Amino acid sequence: MELKIVEGKEKKQKPTGALGFGKYFTDRMFVMEYENGAWGNARITPYAPFSLDPSTAVFHYAQAIFEGTKAYKNQNGEIRLFRPRDNFLRLNDSGDRVCIPPVDVDFVTDCLTKLVLMEKDWIPTEPGTALYIRPSVIATDAALGVHASKKYIFFIILSPVGAYYAHGLEPVGLYVEQEYVRASKGGTGHHKVAGNYAASLKGGEKANALGYDQVMWLDAREHKYVEEVGSMNIFFVLKGKAVTPALAGSILPGITRRSILELLRSKNIPTEERLVSIAEVIEGIESGACTEIFGTGTAAVISPVGRVGYNGKDYVINGGKMGEISRMAYDTLTGIQTGVLPDPFGWVVRIA
Numbered sequence: 033m034e035l036k037i038v039e040g041k042e043k044k045q046k047p048t049g050a051l052g053f054g055k056y057f058t059d060r061m062f063v064m065e066y067e068n069g070a071w072g073n074a075r076i077t078p079y080a081p082f083s084l085d086p087s088t089a090v091f092h093y094a095q096a097i098f099e100g101t102k103a104y105k106n107q108n109g110e111i112r113l114f115r116p117r118d119n120f121l122r123l124n125d126s127g128d129r130v131c132i133p134p135v136d137v138d139f140v141t142d143c144l145t146k147l148v149l150m151e152k153d154w155i156p157t158e159p160g161t162a163l164y165i166r167p168s169v170i171a172t173d174a175a176l177g178v179h180a181s182k183k184y185i186f187f188i189i190l191s192p193v194g195a196y197y198a199h200g201l202e203p204v205g206l207y208v209e210q211e212y213v214r215a216s217k218g219g220t221g222h223h224k225v226a227g228n229y230a231a232s233l234k235g236g237e238k239a240n241a242l243g244y245d246q247v248m249w250l251d252a253r254e255h256k257y258v259e260e261v262g263s264m265n266i267f268f269v270l271k272g273k274a275v276t277p278a279l280a281g282s283i284l285p286g287i288t289r290r291s292i293l294e295l296l297r298s299k300n301i302p303t304e305e306r307l308v309s310i311a312e313v314i315e316g317i318e319s320g321a322c323t324e325i326f327g328t329g330t331a332a333v334i335s336p337v338g339r340v341g342y343n344g345k346d347y348v349i350n351g352g353k354m355g356e357i358s359r360m361a362y363d364t365l366t367g368i369q370t371g372v373l374p375d376p377f378g379w380v381v382r383i384a
Contacts, residue, residue, distance in 0.1 A: 033064075033074050033136075034145055035143055037150075040078030046154065049162060051194035053331065058151040058163075058190040061142050065172075066184040068135055074139075076147050082185065085174035089181040095171035097126040100330040101287075102162040103148045103190075105155040106371040111148065111384040114369050116141050116165075118287050123167060126223035131180035132169050132220035140167070144188055145383045152384065156192045160200065162369075164193045164331070196263070196332040197245065201362070203338025204327075205240035206248040206261060208310055212258065214282075216252035221259075221282035228284075236262050244341055246327075250310060252282065258308045264327030264335060265289035268313060269357055271321050273302040280307075288328040292361055294377060301357065310342065317347040324355030334362035 040059065046055045057079055059351055064074040065108035090096050099119040104112045117137055124134040148155075156165040167188045171181030191199065197204060212235040215221020220228055235247040239262075246262040260266055265286040267276045274296050279285050296303050316322030317340065325337035338360075349355075367373030368380060 033072060033219055035137060035146065036073075036075040038075050038077040041080075044079075047192065051156060051192055052198075053196050053367075054061070054164065054191050055192045056192055058154045058192070060147060060151055061190070062140075062147045062188040064186050064188070067182070071133070071135060071186065074143060076143070076150060079189065084172065087174045087176055089171035089173040089175070092176060093171070093178060094225075094230070095130055095132065095181055096169065097123060097130060097132060097224055098166060098168040098226060099123045099224060101165045102193075102330060102369070103155055103165060104162050104370045105152065105157050108371070109384075110371055110382060111152055111155065112369065112371060113145070113148065113165075113381040113383060115287055115291070115379050116144060116381060119165075119167065122224065122287065123169070126225055127169060129220055130225055132171070132184060135169075135186055140186070140188075145224040145381075147188060147190065149192055153155065153189065154192050156194075158194075160366075161192065161194050164191045167189065176240075188221070196329075197335065201334075201336065201354060203336040203349075203354060204245035205341065205346075206337055207242055207244035207327075207340045208340060208342040209235040209239070209247045209249055210255050211235075212238075213252040213255075214247075214249040217281035219282065222279070222311045224284060230263055240356075241339065248310075248340065256309050256311075258310055259283050260314060261327050263331055264329035266337075267292070267310060267324075267326050267328065267358075268316070268322055269320055269324035269355065270312070270316050273304055274357060275304045275306065275308055277308050278305040278351065286328060288330055288333065288365075291365060291377075291379065292328050292334075295361060295364060296357070298376070299360070313340070314342055314347060317349055323350055324358055325349050326358035326361070327354070328361075333366060334358055 101119045120137040172183045173181040251257040327335040336354040
Protein backbone atom coordinates (compact mmCIF):
# COMPACT_ATOMS: atom_id res chain seq x y z
CA MET A 33 0.00 0.00 0.00
CA GLU A 34 1.26 3.47 -0.86
CA LEU A 35 1.41 6.18 1.80
CA LYS A 36 0.14 9.57 0.63
CA ILE A 37 1.17 12.88 2.16
CA VAL A 38 -1.54 15.57 2.26
CA GLU A 39 -0.10 18.89 3.36
CA GLY A 40 -2.07 21.63 5.08
CA LYS A 41 -1.35 25.35 5.10
CA GLU A 42 -2.21 26.24 8.68
CA LYS A 43 0.11 25.30 11.54
CA LYS A 44 -0.82 25.32 15.20
CA GLN A 45 1.02 27.31 17.79
CA LYS A 46 3.06 24.98 19.96
CA PRO A 47 2.22 25.01 23.68
CA THR A 48 4.41 26.75 26.22
CA GLY A 49 4.63 26.05 29.93
CA ALA A 50 3.29 22.91 31.58
CA LEU A 51 2.00 20.41 29.03
CA GLY A 52 -0.23 18.28 31.22
CA PHE A 53 -1.33 15.06 29.56
CA GLY A 54 -3.30 14.70 26.31
CA LYS A 55 -4.30 18.36 26.01
CA TYR A 56 -2.44 19.38 22.84
CA PHE A 57 -2.17 17.67 19.46
CA THR A 58 0.24 18.06 16.57
CA ASP A 59 -0.43 19.44 13.09
CA ARG A 60 -0.75 16.07 11.39
CA MET A 61 -2.21 12.59 11.88
CA PHE A 62 -2.16 9.26 10.07
CA VAL A 63 -5.40 7.77 8.72
CA MET A 64 -6.45 4.76 6.66
CA GLU A 65 -9.78 2.99 6.12
CA TYR A 66 -10.94 -0.61 5.90
CA GLU A 67 -13.59 -1.33 3.28
CA ASN A 68 -14.41 -4.23 0.92
CA GLY A 69 -12.14 -6.55 2.88
CA ALA A 70 -8.92 -4.51 2.78
CA TRP A 71 -7.15 -1.54 4.35
CA GLY A 72 -6.49 1.34 1.96
CA ASN A 73 -6.17 5.09 1.38
CA ALA A 74 -3.28 5.40 3.84
CA ARG A 75 -2.30 9.01 4.33
CA ILE A 76 -0.63 11.55 6.58
CA THR A 77 -3.00 14.47 6.64
CA PRO A 78 -3.65 17.63 8.64
CA TYR A 79 -5.15 16.92 12.07
CA ALA A 80 -8.90 17.34 11.67
CA PRO A 81 -12.25 16.01 12.97
CA PHE A 82 -13.97 13.00 11.43
CA SER A 83 -17.48 13.34 10.01
CA LEU A 84 -19.53 10.35 11.15
CA ASP A 85 -23.19 9.44 10.72
CA PRO A 86 -25.26 9.30 13.95
CA SER A 87 -25.85 5.60 13.25
CA THR A 88 -22.10 4.80 13.09
CA ALA A 89 -21.46 1.46 14.77
CA VAL A 90 -18.83 2.64 17.25
CA PHE A 91 -21.35 4.99 18.90
CA HIS A 92 -23.79 2.17 19.60
CA TYR A 93 -21.77 -1.01 20.05
CA ALA A 94 -18.36 0.26 21.25
CA GLN A 95 -16.34 -1.67 18.68
CA ALA A 96 -13.14 0.27 19.28
CA ILE A 97 -9.55 -0.44 20.32
CA PHE A 98 -6.50 1.72 20.94
CA GLU A 99 -2.84 1.74 21.95
CA GLY A 100 -0.36 4.08 23.57
CA THR A 101 3.38 4.49 23.15
CA LYS A 102 5.85 7.39 23.13
CA ALA A 103 8.56 9.07 21.09
CA TYR A 104 11.52 10.82 22.71
CA LYS A 105 14.11 13.35 21.58
CA ASN A 106 17.34 13.39 23.58
CA GLN A 107 19.90 16.14 24.09
CA ASN A 108 21.72 15.10 20.92
CA GLY A 109 18.55 15.52 18.86
CA GLU A 110 18.17 11.76 18.39
CA ILE A 111 14.54 10.67 17.99
CA ARG A 112 13.61 7.35 19.56
CA LEU A 113 10.51 5.13 19.68
CA PHE A 114 9.94 2.60 22.46
CA ARG A 115 8.84 -0.89 21.35
CA PRO A 116 6.36 0.34 18.69
CA ARG A 117 5.95 -3.06 17.03
CA ASP A 118 4.84 -4.54 20.34
CA ASN A 119 2.04 -1.99 20.49
CA PHE A 120 0.82 -2.81 17.00
CA LEU A 121 1.01 -6.55 17.70
CA ARG A 122 -1.12 -5.98 20.82
CA LEU A 123 -3.49 -3.80 18.78
CA ASN A 124 -4.08 -6.73 16.45
CA ASP A 125 -4.61 -9.04 19.42
CA SER A 126 -7.21 -6.65 20.83
CA GLY A 127 -8.79 -6.35 17.39
CA ASP A 128 -9.16 -10.09 17.10
CA ARG A 129 -11.16 -10.16 20.35
CA VAL A 130 -13.72 -7.63 19.04
CA CYS A 131 -13.71 -8.72 15.38
CA ILE A 132 -11.62 -5.85 13.99
CA PRO A 133 -9.40 -6.84 11.04
CA PRO A 134 -5.63 -6.76 11.65
CA VAL A 135 -3.32 -4.10 10.33
CA ASP A 136 0.02 -4.79 8.65
CA VAL A 137 2.41 -4.26 11.56
CA ASP A 138 5.43 -3.45 9.39
CA PHE A 139 3.47 -0.98 7.28
CA VAL A 140 1.90 0.95 10.14
CA THR A 141 5.21 1.01 12.02
CA ASP A 142 6.80 2.58 8.96
CA CYS A 143 3.92 5.07 8.66
CA LEU A 144 4.27 5.96 12.34
CA THR A 145 7.98 6.58 11.83
CA LYS A 146 7.28 8.95 8.94
CA LEU A 147 4.57 10.76 10.92
CA VAL A 148 6.80 11.27 13.95
CA LEU A 149 9.65 12.55 11.76
CA MET A 150 7.30 15.03 10.11
CA GLU A 151 6.18 16.21 13.57
CA LYS A 152 9.61 16.06 15.21
CA ASP A 153 9.50 19.73 16.22
CA TRP A 154 6.58 18.85 18.51
CA ILE A 155 8.63 16.42 20.60
CA PRO A 156 9.34 18.07 23.96
CA THR A 157 12.77 17.63 25.51
CA GLU A 158 12.31 18.67 29.14
CA PRO A 159 12.88 15.87 31.69
CA GLY A 160 9.75 13.75 32.11
CA THR A 161 8.21 14.82 28.79
CA ALA A 162 7.62 12.90 25.55
CA LEU A 163 5.47 12.78 22.43
CA TYR A 164 2.57 10.48 23.26
CA ILE A 165 1.38 8.30 20.37
CA ARG A 166 -2.25 7.12 20.24
CA PRO A 167 -3.16 4.59 17.50
CA SER A 168 -6.89 3.71 17.43
CA VAL A 169 -9.40 1.76 15.36
CA ILE A 170 -13.14 2.45 15.32
CA ALA A 171 -16.03 0.69 13.56
CA THR A 172 -17.73 2.93 10.99
CA ASP A 173 -20.67 1.03 9.47
CA ALA A 174 -23.58 3.48 9.30
CA ALA A 175 -26.35 1.08 10.28
CA LEU A 176 -27.90 -0.31 13.43
CA GLY A 177 -27.72 -4.00 14.37
CA VAL A 178 -25.44 -5.96 16.69
CA HIS A 179 -22.80 -7.46 14.41
CA ALA A 180 -19.21 -6.81 13.44
CA SER A 181 -18.77 -3.77 11.25
CA LYS A 182 -17.52 -4.12 7.70
CA LYS A 183 -15.88 -0.68 7.70
CA TYR A 184 -13.24 0.82 10.01
CA ILE A 185 -11.00 3.84 10.44
CA PHE A 186 -7.48 3.38 11.76
CA PHE A 187 -5.77 6.57 12.88
CA ILE A 188 -2.74 7.77 14.83
CA ILE A 189 -2.65 11.09 16.66
CA LEU A 190 0.28 12.62 18.54
CA SER A 191 0.32 14.70 21.71
CA PRO A 192 3.26 16.38 23.48
CA VAL A 193 2.89 15.45 27.15
CA GLY A 194 4.33 15.96 30.58
CA ALA A 195 3.71 13.80 33.64
CA TYR A 196 0.46 11.80 33.67
CA TYR A 197 -0.21 12.86 37.26
CA ALA A 198 -0.09 16.56 38.11
CA HIS A 199 2.14 15.75 41.11
CA GLY A 200 4.67 13.90 38.94
CA LEU A 201 6.56 11.19 40.81
CA GLU A 202 4.98 11.96 44.17
CA PRO A 203 3.42 8.68 45.42
CA VAL A 204 -0.27 8.26 44.59
CA GLY A 205 -3.14 7.02 46.74
CA LEU A 206 -5.13 3.98 45.63
CA TYR A 207 -8.65 3.06 46.69
CA VAL A 208 -9.46 -0.65 46.79
CA GLU A 209 -12.82 -1.01 45.02
CA GLN A 210 -15.01 -3.82 46.38
CA GLU A 211 -18.35 -3.11 44.69
CA TYR A 212 -17.65 -2.46 41.03
CA VAL A 213 -15.43 -4.59 38.78
CA ARG A 214 -13.34 -3.63 35.78
CA ALA A 215 -13.36 -6.92 33.89
CA SER A 216 -13.87 -10.66 34.23
CA LYS A 217 -12.19 -13.69 32.71
CA GLY A 218 -13.61 -14.44 29.30
CA GLY A 219 -14.43 -10.77 28.74
CA THR A 220 -12.25 -8.08 27.21
CA GLY A 221 -10.08 -7.13 30.19
CA HIS A 222 -7.03 -8.81 28.62
CA HIS A 223 -7.30 -6.44 25.65
CA LYS A 224 -7.06 -2.68 25.11
CA VAL A 225 -10.72 -2.27 24.24
CA ALA A 226 -12.36 1.13 24.70
CA GLY A 227 -15.30 -0.28 26.66
CA ASN A 228 -12.97 -1.45 29.45
CA TYR A 229 -12.25 2.16 30.27
CA ALA A 230 -15.92 3.14 30.30
CA ALA A 231 -16.49 0.32 32.79
CA SER A 232 -13.75 1.74 35.02
CA LEU A 233 -15.07 5.30 35.20
CA LYS A 234 -17.58 4.85 38.00
CA GLY A 235 -14.98 3.35 40.32
CA GLY A 236 -12.50 6.04 39.35
CA GLU A 237 -14.95 8.85 40.13
CA LYS A 238 -15.72 7.22 43.46
CA ALA A 239 -12.02 6.98 44.32
CA ASN A 240 -11.41 10.63 43.36
CA ALA A 241 -14.35 11.77 45.49
CA LEU A 242 -12.78 9.98 48.46
CA GLY A 243 -9.43 11.69 47.89
CA TYR A 244 -7.55 8.95 46.01
CA ASP A 245 -5.84 9.12 42.63
CA GLN A 246 -6.87 5.77 41.19
CA VAL A 247 -8.74 2.54 41.84
CA MET A 248 -7.08 -0.74 42.74
CA TRP A 249 -9.34 -3.32 41.10
CA LEU A 250 -10.07 -6.76 42.54
CA ASP A 251 -11.13 -9.88 40.67
CA ALA A 252 -14.74 -10.10 39.51
CA ARG A 253 -15.53 -13.49 41.03
CA GLU A 254 -14.35 -13.33 44.64
CA HIS A 255 -13.32 -9.69 45.13
CA LYS A 256 -10.24 -11.18 46.73
CA TYR A 257 -7.29 -10.89 44.36
CA VAL A 258 -5.68 -7.70 43.09
CA GLU A 259 -5.81 -7.30 39.32
CA GLU A 260 -4.62 -3.87 38.15
CA VAL A 261 -5.03 -0.13 38.68
CA GLY A 262 -7.14 2.25 36.59
CA SER A 263 -4.41 3.10 34.07
CA MET A 264 -1.57 0.80 35.14
CA ASN A 265 -0.42 -2.67 36.00
CA ILE A 266 0.64 -3.03 39.64
CA PHE A 267 3.73 -4.37 41.43
CA PHE A 268 4.29 -5.17 45.10
CA VAL A 269 7.72 -5.61 46.68
CA LEU A 270 7.03 -8.41 49.14
CA LYS A 271 9.88 -9.85 51.21
CA GLY A 272 12.38 -8.56 48.66
CA LYS A 273 10.54 -9.96 45.61
CA ALA A 274 8.81 -7.83 42.98
CA VAL A 275 5.41 -9.52 42.68
CA THR A 276 2.80 -8.65 40.05
CA PRO A 277 -0.60 -10.26 39.39
CA ALA A 278 -0.42 -13.03 36.80
CA LEU A 279 -2.01 -12.51 33.40
CA ALA A 280 -4.99 -14.77 33.77
CA GLY A 281 -7.45 -13.43 31.21
CA SER A 282 -8.70 -10.21 32.81
CA ILE A 283 -5.52 -8.14 33.15
CA LEU A 284 -3.98 -6.08 30.35
CA PRO A 285 -0.58 -7.45 29.28
CA GLY A 286 1.23 -4.15 29.66
CA ILE A 287 4.30 -3.50 27.55
CA THR A 288 5.82 -1.41 30.36
CA ARG A 289 4.92 -4.25 32.77
CA ARG A 290 6.81 -6.72 30.59
CA SER A 291 9.75 -4.33 30.25
CA ILE A 292 9.98 -3.86 34.02
CA LEU A 293 9.93 -7.60 34.61
CA GLU A 294 12.79 -8.04 32.13
CA LEU A 295 14.66 -5.13 33.66
CA LEU A 296 14.32 -6.37 37.25
CA ARG A 297 15.42 -9.87 36.29
CA SER A 298 18.50 -8.43 34.57
CA LYS A 299 19.34 -6.75 37.90
CA ASN A 300 18.95 -10.07 39.74
CA ILE A 301 15.89 -8.82 41.61
CA PRO A 302 13.57 -11.79 42.16
CA THR A 303 10.18 -11.49 40.44
CA GLU A 304 6.94 -13.44 40.61
CA GLU A 305 3.78 -13.43 38.50
CA ARG A 306 1.01 -14.97 40.58
CA LEU A 307 -2.26 -14.38 42.38
CA VAL A 308 -1.91 -11.62 44.96
CA SER A 309 -4.72 -11.29 47.49
CA ILE A 310 -5.63 -7.92 48.97
CA ALA A 311 -5.34 -9.59 52.38
CA GLU A 312 -1.70 -10.46 51.65
CA VAL A 313 -1.01 -6.88 50.59
CA ILE A 314 -2.59 -5.34 53.71
CA GLU A 315 -0.89 -7.83 56.01
CA GLY A 316 2.40 -7.13 54.25
CA ILE A 317 2.06 -3.38 54.73
CA GLU A 318 1.22 -3.84 58.41
CA SER A 319 4.07 -6.26 59.07
CA GLY A 320 6.65 -4.44 56.95
CA ALA A 321 6.93 -7.33 54.48
CA CYS A 322 5.51 -5.09 51.74
CA THR A 323 8.09 -2.34 51.36
CA GLU A 324 7.01 -0.82 48.03
CA ILE A 325 4.04 -0.67 45.68
CA PHE A 326 4.26 0.86 42.22
CA GLY A 327 2.28 0.98 39.00
CA THR A 328 3.63 0.58 35.47
CA GLY A 329 2.21 1.96 32.23
CA THR A 330 3.06 3.94 29.11
CA ALA A 331 1.51 7.16 30.39
CA ALA A 332 3.09 7.33 33.85
CA VAL A 333 6.01 4.89 33.21
CA ILE A 334 6.45 4.16 36.95
CA SER A 335 4.04 5.53 39.52
CA PRO A 336 4.94 4.91 43.18
CA VAL A 337 2.06 4.23 45.58
CA GLY A 338 2.18 5.94 48.96
CA ARG A 339 -1.09 4.77 50.51
CA VAL A 340 -3.84 2.21 49.99
CA GLY A 341 -7.39 2.78 51.18
CA TYR A 342 -9.15 -0.42 52.22
CA ASN A 343 -12.24 -0.97 54.39
CA GLY A 344 -12.26 2.62 55.57
CA LYS A 345 -8.61 2.74 56.62
CA ASP A 346 -5.48 4.12 54.98
CA TYR A 347 -2.35 1.98 54.88
CA VAL A 348 0.88 3.92 54.25
CA ILE A 349 3.73 2.27 52.34
CA ASN A 350 7.41 3.17 52.89
CA GLY A 351 6.50 6.30 54.82
CA GLY A 352 4.62 7.60 51.78
CA LYS A 353 7.87 7.88 49.81
CA MET A 354 9.12 6.36 46.55
CA GLY A 355 11.06 3.14 47.19
CA GLU A 356 14.50 2.08 45.99
CA ILE A 357 13.31 -0.50 43.46
CA SER A 358 10.67 1.74 41.91
CA ARG A 359 13.18 4.61 41.71
CA MET A 360 15.78 2.38 40.06
CA ALA A 361 13.17 1.02 37.63
CA TYR A 362 12.01 4.53 36.69
CA ASP A 363 15.51 5.94 36.28
CA THR A 364 16.71 2.96 34.26
CA LEU A 365 13.71 2.64 31.96
CA THR A 366 13.46 6.36 31.21
CA GLY A 367 17.23 6.44 30.80
CA ILE A 368 16.98 3.72 28.15
CA GLN A 369 14.03 5.41 26.45
CA THR A 370 15.80 8.76 26.17
CA GLY A 371 19.30 7.47 25.44
CA VAL A 372 20.86 8.56 28.73
CA LEU A 373 21.58 4.87 29.38
CA PRO A 374 22.47 2.09 26.92
CA ASP A 375 19.73 -0.24 25.70
CA PRO A 376 20.91 -3.82 26.23
CA PHE A 377 17.41 -5.19 25.51
CA GLY A 378 16.94 -3.79 22.00
CA TRP A 379 13.74 -2.00 22.96
CA VAL A 380 14.47 1.38 21.39
CA VAL A 381 14.03 2.13 17.68
CA ARG A 382 16.18 5.07 16.61
CA ILE A 383 14.53 6.84 13.70
CA ALA A 384 16.69 9.97 13.37
